[in-house]
Amino acid sequence: MSSNDYQMRGSSMLIIGVLVGILHYYHVKSLYENDRHFSHLSSIEREMCFRSEMGLYYSFYKRIVTSHSFKDGLYKLTHDNLTEYPDTINALHKFNIYPEAMIGGLWRIYHLGVKTFGLNGKQCYMIHRGEGLPPVESCEGFGEPILFYLEVVWMFAGITAFVLYYFGSHLSGSQIGGCLTILSFFINHTESTRVQWTPPLRESFAYPFILLHCALISSILQDSRKTMPRPSFWKGLMSLFSSFVSLLFWQFSQFILTCEIAILIAIYAFGFIKRHCLSQILAWISSHIVKIFLSKIFPHSDNFHTLMYTCAPEFQRLPWSYGVGLMKSLLLPLVLIALLLVFWNPTFHILAVLREHFRKKLLFPRYQNALQLNDVVKLVEPAIVFNTCLLIAFFVLSMMAMRLKLFLTPQMCVLVSLIASKESVNSIQILREKKSLEYLTLLIIFCAIYLSGIDNIKRQRSIEGEYSNYPLEELLTWVQMKTKSSDVFAGPMPVMASILLSTGRPIVNHPYYEDEAMRNRTLLVYSLFSRKTPSEAFESIKRLGANFAVLEANKCFDHMQPRKGCKMTDLWDIEDPMNTKRPPLCPTLFSNDASPFERVFFNAEYVVLKVGLR
Structure with missing residues (x-):
């Protein structure tokens, strides 16, 4: 390929990649708006949309944008005494909230520019909600911090689509392969990402860089096979940068990088790559996450903490419907076909070498030559082996x-691009000889993917809703109006995140469950949902320094948790077998005698108990 052709190909890839990124940016943005009617919600309703971990992460961004200065906001994060009362922690480091610090800084720069030039950064108006609810003010524009924050998240989603196209194009050596990747990604969008439903999660910021790292490693492996390999200094530097950023943004990135290291070592051991291509990266593994995986392999290793994870829908095993959906969208069949075509010739060569080796061993008993597979190894692109192994690891x-299907499905979309690779085409003689037939076949595949999956896109685009959670809004309003700013709260993890975000009250526990000390705190707080005596629960909450404890109906009443073994009493029966014969404590505190607590607020979903002096 001449330098002009190479530049032309690079330019066209850049243009298509940018267009794909913009398309995905608007796609996820409109899906979120359609689902929540977000633009017409009040400030507190918008914050309530960010439940559990999402609310926790966003609360740190809110602290930066509401502080007197960026420096003051950053100090509040590095000396945080609200999130794990009474401890003071470095939240910036502990919770991987560098994206929030970055976006908070950008918003402050934008806000300063708007003020300097006398511009109007937002427009506000009153929304009448009906059903006896009071009217609320709603604001639009980048001057509204939450909308600015989401705008950056959607941009990261656009970068994800751009990198996917780049990855598919480079792995297959064809821009058609990149287009196949992107089409498969949009067709299987629900199974590929959840940024459109849960924007503040760490994966929304880290995944584009994890994907970029995999793409760059693949590109370096491809270059290693060239007769005159071009210097890959910039690729190596970008690979280092992407791994650094992904580790900075998301604690789970280390496990993906560990998988990559293991695969690189394996393919080096089998001779697919040379020693100079292998790099060492250190990673440690958090013990409680290992326990989660062990609980999947050895079910009897469950305890209270692992069940808190595995009872959540996102930690359940892949349902059969997932595989059925991938079959209907043709993603799974096409990936299998692509891998079959790519490994067809090498497999036959390996079988031929093995047959010849064992034939000589039988005919000549003294035949001592070692089995030689070096020539066969050269037939397989190491980047393809790397990505196939990565697919198996993600599976x-x-x-x-x-x-974790959010890693598996995009990886399958990347491997679909191999349908358009020269390895696949060369394995079929008639396509190798007739270029026009090759293009016709790819066009038919494009049409088949589109027709089989267009209903998925229509179904996703048809989702329309309007967020409303008046019981939670009522609780947060009561906390804001009836309690002091220094009052400390304990309760269910998702509710604590909402209280911290919307009222700024100190909390003793939160949804970031990776920390052992926090797991122990949460165990004490959740004694409210156990079979212990009221006095024991009271002492546990009092020991943590909380002034108020919040009860939530769906954790109090067993009939509201349909999954077997996942009721709060089920978890406590494993943790505290001595009290299995006692009645659950929470229903009594929720609607009957709350002593030694004092019930100070209640509605259909929430109860607030005051922890007074005994």
Whole structure:
């Protein structure tokens, strides 16, 4: 390929990649708006949309944008005494909230520019909600911090689509392959990402860089096979940068990088790559996450903490419907066909070499030559082997925790691009000889993918809703109006995140469950949902320094948790077998005698108990 052709190909890839990124940006943005009617919600309703971990992460961004200065906001994050009262922690480091710090800084720059030039950064108006609810003010524009934050998240989603196209194009050596990847990604969008439903999660920021790292490693492996390999200094530097950023943004990135290292070592051991291509990266594994995976393999290793994870929908095993959906969209069949075509010739060569080796061993008993597979290894592109092994690793992880399908499905979309690779085309003689037939076949595949999956896109685009959670809004309003700013709260993890975000009250526990000390705190707080005596629960909450404890109906009443073994009493029966014969405590505190607590607020979903002096 001449330098002009190479530049032309690079330019066209850049243009298509940018267009794909913009398309995905608007796609996820409109899906979120359609699902929540987000633009017409009040500030507190918008914050309530960010439940559990999402609310926790967003609360740190809110602290930066509401502080007197960026420096002051950053100090509040590095000396945080609200999130794990009474401890003071470095939240910036502990929770991987560098994206929030970055976006908070950008918003402050934008806000300063708007003020300097006398511009109007947002427009506000009153929304009448009906059904006896009071009217609320709603604001639009980048001057509204939450909308600015989401805009950056959607941009990261656009980068994800751009990198996917780049990955598919480079792995297959064809821009058609990149287009196949992107089409498959949009067709299987629900199984590929959840940024459109849960924007503040760490994966929304880290995944584009994880994907970029995999793409760059693949490109370096491809270059290693060239007769005159071009210097890959910039690719190596970008690979280092992407791995650094992904580790900075998401604690789970280390496990993906560990998988990559293991695969690189394996393919080096089998001779697919040379020693100079192998790089060492250190990673440690958090013990409680290992326990989660062990609980999937050895069910009897369950305890309270692992069940808190595995009872969540995203940590359940992959359902059969997932595989059925991938079959209907043709993603799974096409991936299998692509891998079959790519490995067809090498497999036959391996069988031929093995047959010849054992034939000589039988005919000549003294035949001592070692089995030579070097020539066969050269037939297989190391980047393809790397990505196939990565697919297998993601499949194993996804079988243990359903949320990890968000790695598996995009990886399948990347491997679909191999349908358009020269390895696939060369394995079929008639396509190798007739270029026009090759293009016709690819066009038919494009049409088949589109027709089989267009209903998925229509179904996703047809989702329309309007967020409303008046019981939670009522609780947060009561906390804001009736309690002091220094009052400390304990309760269910998702509710604590909402209280921290919307009222700024100190909390003793939160949804970031990776920390052992926090797991122990949460165990004490959740004694409210156990079979212990009221006095024992009271002492546990009092020991943590909380002034108020919140009860939530769906954790109090067993009939509201349909999954077997996942009721709060089920978890406590494993943790505290001595009290299995006692009645559950929470229903009594929720609607009957709350002593030694004092019930100070209640509605259909929530109860607030005051922890007074005994």
